Amino acid sequence: MSPPSLRKLPAVLVVDDEVRSQEALRRTLEEDFDVLCASSAAEGMEILEREMSTAAVRIVLCDQRMPGMTGVQFLKEVRHRWPDVVRIILSGYTDAEDIITGVNEAGIWQYLLKPWQPEQLLLTLQRAAEVWRLQQENQRLSLDLRTAEPVLKKRVQSKFDKARHAFGLSSFIRQRGSPLNDICEMIERVAPFDLAVLVTGESGTGKEMVARAIHYESRRAERPFITENCGALPDTLLESELFGYKRGAFTGAVEDRVGLFQQADGGTLFLDEIGETSPAFQVKLLRVLQEGEFRPLGSNRSVNVDVRVIAATNRDLEEDVRTGRFREDLYYRLATIALHVPPLRDRPMDLPLLAQHLLDSSNRHLGCAVQGFMPEVLERMAAYRWPGNVRELQNEILRMVALSESPSLSAALLSPRVLREPALERGRERQEDLTDGLSGGLKERMAQLEVRVLRQAMLRHHGNKSRAARELGLSRVGLRAKLVRYGLEQGE
Template identity: 80%
Template sequence: MNLPSSFSLRKLPGVLVVDDELRSQEALRRTLEEDFDVLCASSADEGMALLEREQASAGIRIVLCDQRMPGTTGVQFLKEVRSRWPDIVRIILSGYTDAEDIITGVNEAGIWQYLLKPWQPEQLLLTLQRAAEVWRLQQENQRLSLDLRTAEPVLKRRVEAKFDKARQRFGLDGMVRAPGSPLNAVCDLVARVAPYDLSVLITGESGTGKEMVARAIHYESRRAAKPFITENCGALPDTLLESELFGYKRGAFTGAVEDRIGLFQQADGGTLFLDEIGETSPAFQVKLLRVLQEGEFRPLGSNRPVSVDVRVIAATNRDLEADVRTGRFREDLYYRLATMTLHVPPLRERATDLPLLAARLLENSGQALGKAATGFTAEALACMAGYRWPGNVRELQNEILRMVALGDGPTFGADLLSPRVLQAPPIDPPSSEAAPVDWTANLSGGLRERMEQLEYQVLKAAMIRHRWNKSRAARELGLSRVGLRAKLTRYGLEQA
């Protein structure tokens, strides 16, 4: 649609001009109409009627009124305007310089500006533009004042809601495990030790979720509302690790152009998680021991000690007791850190947890990649269960991310698994020390029928693992390709 050139979509500030002289009204209108929506009234009564009509939509922001009018003065009129619409910016235009009128106007009517005739168009326009900005700032001030009155309870509710959400996700309730999981014993210890300010050492292979356990301890403790800060001690050399943990003052070393607050100070009142603590050098271990013993440290370049209240949780995938015996790790620091020791079992020992854990990771991966993801096929779950997962939960997470990225969803099959998972040899049978597994629990019928059912399961697992490559499956099972094909035909697996 073509609009006339004089049509404007922006809403101009409204100005009411009250003057009993028509020529003065027209002159003011011509000066202001490009920047303002100008309404004119020839008397105070007419001006009041316009205000009552227009202020229903807050249309008038400024009143420009002549001082000398029949029946009333501009000050008296603006005094009434102030009592009814205090937000309107009020300006007097007068050809007289009576000091008493000026003082009365400012005190009683709240006059913002007192302009004298004859007025200059540029000066008048600039004055009203400033008046419009004053009106805008008044509205903003009122809005902010209202926000400040309501902000505290609103923000408090928001913070509490986010804290509850974080506690559900990172606390014990967020740790995925089956009823018979070996992780349950770890969770029981977490629940018992979390309320007390004891140092905890978490051990386990890489990728087992040691940081997850540390977070659960934090969110189940009295420090849950305070910071949880993490640092990977194996990722930095001693000098950088010291500056990260303890901070430094400007000029402490080359490149220290400003003060830096260390992680110990950032975690004050909360929990500091030191991952890969076994990778630190004996020299750094001495400095860390002093902080744990004294509860204070000195930032690099500072002469003043800083006191902190921090609970330290450390983690390692090394055998620290062996490192203590060889002198690689300080014995006094080890006993300071290991007031309580928790061991996180590897994923290969958590067979019952794998389906639940895979489902949770699939949900998270789908959300991260913006794709629909509802579940896995039985074949995919069987392949996952038959793999050892040397990278533990971290490897499983990356594998599922890969499946979601490659698949069309929402259900993901075994064909999306990487070759190392599909072609991996079966997990070793349980040792005599482990609890026996009843491999025939789901079999039925006589001996022959049960043997056939077991053979079917072995064949199907091997074919899935090798992506239905008959040569590879036959080689694993010690069969000829012809013999394997006959068995597949017999059990109806050929079409799969």
């Protein structure tokens, strides 16, 4: 007999008082099992006591009628001491009382009759070995689950705390006096309430960051945060993405699809570039916001959802409402709370801290160890207007880190567009006397003065005619007419 530590086959104990029966069973089973034989219940018990220290025996195959202790009595004791062992009776008698006692008291898994067929017997014991394996796996998993539940809860809570720190109010990089402070205060005040929020601002200012902060500071923080860029898809695809569809709703719909509204149920749905949607789609979106329900494409049943909607755009939606491009009722539904994210050029006090934060992030992303910026770099950065805002700054620093060969980033690594802007003319507003340099009579001077006022208003608002017109007290059409008349329509 091989030592237990060297066995690779599952062990079966055969208990039978007939030696020839033992040998027949051994020949049938030995290719698939490590067969141990005993001629009596007492001998079988000795083998089990010796072998079960290593849990070697998985199956006991026992004759029912033997001198002394019967098979059922023996297996009853086995069940008491080693309940995991799979127990099988092999008998030439069909006594109903023996069968009932064996099942009830000894927990016998199978009751086989003599004469047995080799193929059937081997198949039965193979199934018994699989039952033993599944029992062990079940016990292990049950134990793992009992011990892992508090650990898993702790891990989930830890990850949630990290996510909240990464995406909540603490994620905003700002200094005292930063325009972001007012935004953060508003986020903290409105986040607990299930109100729709419209976030406006130029591209790259961090509108999605504001939306995530609202979500993670709200009571919905442990539920999904789902995003969709409405400007990236045509109406038909956008509708199927948001509302889902049933199989066969259109060509290519080979299976049901759950829409983003349903995926975000209980949480927050962030709709970026909402100003790019068509009036036809806006009608469908308005119904969802008003009724809290929608109908997937191809379905005749409505789905109810509990979703907080945060929308964002870089367009002037008020102007779009006036021109009829955006529905007024949808605008007021989305803009219960309106937040405007300031551009980076209006946050000069945040630039050094933000640049260092983005440098640390770039180091982690690229596996580098750049320590900081040379003074001239920060001066150049402060002089540049950053039309792409924080996103442009992030990409610029990534580029510099990738190209750097020294511990500190030098101005030579800056992109040409950043170096082109005069460092001394940025970072502060230069006030000039509008009347300097005027010539001609009063009419000519007034026209020259009007050109200067128009040009400066357009520069202050970065080409946004709607905002410039509001500042000057003009309609958008009136402003455009003046720009055309003075040749300022193109390039200013």
